[in-house]
Amino acid sequence: MPNLTRPGVSKLALLAVFAFLAACDQPRSGPGKEDIFEGSVMRQGNAFIVSVTPRVSQVTKATPALGFSHALRSASLLGADSIRSGDVVTLSVYENVTEGLLAGTETPGAILEELQVDSEGYIFVPYAGRIRAAGQTPDALRRLLTRQLDEQTPDPQVIVRRVSGDGTTVSVLGAVTTQGVYPIERPTRTLTAMLASAGGVNVRPEIAQVRVTRGSQQDTVWLQDLFDHPQLDIALRGGDRILVEADQRSFTALGATGRTERVTFESRTVSGIEALASVGGLDPSRADPTGVFVFRDEPPEIANALLGRNDLIGDQRFVYVLDLTAPTGMFEARDFAIRDKDTVYVTEASAIGWSRTIATLTGTLATATTARRVLLDD
Known part of the structure; x- marks a missing residue:
């Protein structure tokens, strides 16, 4: 059996040093x-x-802790027929004379379509002038117009219809089926009703949150709490912004x-x-x-x-x-x-x-053995 030369011994010693260093610096997934x-x-x-x-x-x-503040919870339901700035109303006026102020010669009635309530809450009606409409119901506005026109034509009959306008709308955004701007009408005067009008939420109810912004006030509630606690199903106001999102x-x-x-x-x-x-x-x-x-x-x-x-x-x-x-x-x-x-x-x-250390040492020793054989063969 041939003897190892001094250079051969040095090489094996170097391999042993590498094996020791490898065993001392094993990779880990994190701190121990x-x-x-x-x-x-x-x-x-x-x-x-x-x-x-x-x-x-x-x-x-x-x-x-999510929930609505007292300011949002204390708001009462909007009157479904209340007229507000931005709404559109139509008027039908019937006169008991052959040639009326507003009606033509062939019909006793006149229809005034799409009268928009201005930012100050007024509409303009011929022969009645500038009339305060905001805050009134269609019936109250009808009585007011009747009194105004009665001075111009005998016994006028007035019909007032309110069309939902941009003064009574809310925006619904986020994780709902149909995002958009929706009018506040009799069936959609509360938060849950408005969400239903938008097609409902499209995230799991357990992680759904509903944020309502009204002016400078912004509050968030868990969707599930709206059904578990009816007092959180707040009344809406024109200009409200509703955002539905998953828990982040x-x-x-x-x-x-x-x-x-x-x-x-x-x-x-x-x-x-x-x-x-x-x-x-x-x-x-x-x-x-x-x-x-x-x-x-x-x-x-x-x-x-x-x-x-x-x-x-x-x-x-x-x-x-x-x-x-x-x-x-x-x-x-x-x-x-x-x-x-x-x-x-x-x-x-x-x-x-230890398993990694042993594996490293085993692999290194195998390498050293192979190297030794090569050296002995030389």
């Missing part, structure tokens, strides 16, 4: 459990690391999960268990069930309540720890609420790192 704990304020980091308990779940549980909240799942992705909320509340299930659960070949973490910035009121303090100011970094192997771990994960912009991270089991 110990790395995260090193980020605690108790060590060298700036995050509060808290194990999830029933108390923690209760303090951190927060669902967006989301969280990000990383690490040893079935999928790594940004996930939008599929219901009003999402628990830790539901968040994991939505990305395929834990990866059975990589995940450490004792190392499920939720990263979040907490407002000072929640941070102080959690830690029993009152000196924290501004948002604070928190890392919540879920141990699914604990006796109540699954219950804690079920009761812990995920919030908007959370990061759910699952660490890899420590054995995974």
Whole structure:
């Protein structure tokens, strides 16, 4: 058997060094459990690391509080026949004389079509002058015109019809079947009725939100709450803007999960268990069930309540720890609420790192053996 020369020994030593370096710097999908704990304020980091308990779940549980303000809820229903600026009315005037003021010689009646109520609320009628129409019902306007024309022609008979105009319309936008501008009429004087007139929403009701803008006032409500709480089915006003959209909240799942992705909320509340299930659960070949973490910035009121303090100011970094192997771990994960912009991270089991190291060493040793054989052959 031939002896290795000094150059050959040097080459093998170099290969061994490369193998050691490779074993010490294995690629990972993210920080390990110990790395995260090193980020605690108790060590060298700036995050509060808290194990999830029933108390923690209760303090951190927060669902967006949506609803209409008193200003929107207190508005009464519009009179379906009230005339407003922008509306269009038609008048029919019948006179009891052969040759009337408005009617021709062949008919006792005259029809004045499409008289638009101006921005100040008035219309102009021949021989009656400028008449205040806004705020009146068609019948009240009829009586007023009758009195005005009675001074010009004996016993006039007046009929007033209101046509819905741009003074009593709302715009419906977003996730509805038919977006557009809709008049406020007797059947569509409330929010739910107007949404039905637009063909209904085309997103799942569980995540649908309805925003109403009236002047400078803007409020949002969950669609489902409109049906669960009838007092939220507000009366509409001309110029209201209605926007229907899906819930925009989301969280990000990383690490040893079935999928790594940004996930939008599929219901009003999402628990830790539901968040994991939505990305395929834990990866059975990589995940450490004792190392499920939720990263979040907490407002000072929640941070102080959690830690029993009152000196924290501004948002604070928190890392919540879920141990699914604990006796109540699954219950804690079920009761812990995920919030908007959370990061759910699952660490890899420590054995995974060793497996990679062994695989690297095995591969490197195989390479070294091959190289040795080549050197011996030389």
